Amino acid sequence: NYSTYFSSMIIDGEEMPIATSYKFSTIGEHSVLFKIAEGVDITNLYRMFYNCSALKTVDLSELDMSLVTSTSNSAGTAYMFYNCTGLKSIILPESTKYLGYYMFYGCYNVEQFIIKAKIAPTLYGYNSFGYSSSYIGYNTRTYGTNKFQIPIEATGYDTTVWTNYLFNASYCGFKKSSPYIKQECTNLE
Secondary structure, three states: OOOOOEEEEOOOEEEEEEOOOOOOOOOOOOOEEEEEOOOOOOOOOOOOOEEEEEEEEEEOOOOOOOOOOOOOOOOOOOOOOOOOOOEEEEEEEEOOOOEOOOOOOOOOOEEEEEOOEEEEEEEEEEHHHHOOOOOOOOOHHHOOEEEEOOOOEEEOOOOOHHHHHHHHOOOOOOOOOEEEOOOOOOOOO
């Protein structure tokens, strides 16, 4: 569905055309990058990673999600990571405005959740985080390992839905860790 968004894929460092299916030559972890086609504006991420249970890390920090505005249950970011059961780490860009319906349903192994948005994205109620035993981070919610990071100057993450579900050990159990801060490292030797 998304072949019109991307110009190519880079798999383990090798660039190739977009494929609707791909078989890795070896077992183990692989790096997959998607290059966005020039002049393409992404407006819909509906079911983008739906049932991709082998995903471990998703870093969308460079993706412009500013035009993804729907909170519908059939568009926008609805079901975006649905049943990504192997996912451990998610990074969403500063341009994130909406977290859609069942966006993180079944992502119960996520331990690191970073949102670079300075203003809390609009949620599709608590359903953005999942339901029942399929809440984001649910499997490790009581161990104190689930970390949530936002920019130090961020606002709006202390409203009811965020605090009642994302930060509650009965549901997602995330703890705010050191805030995400853009910084550059320099060698001081």
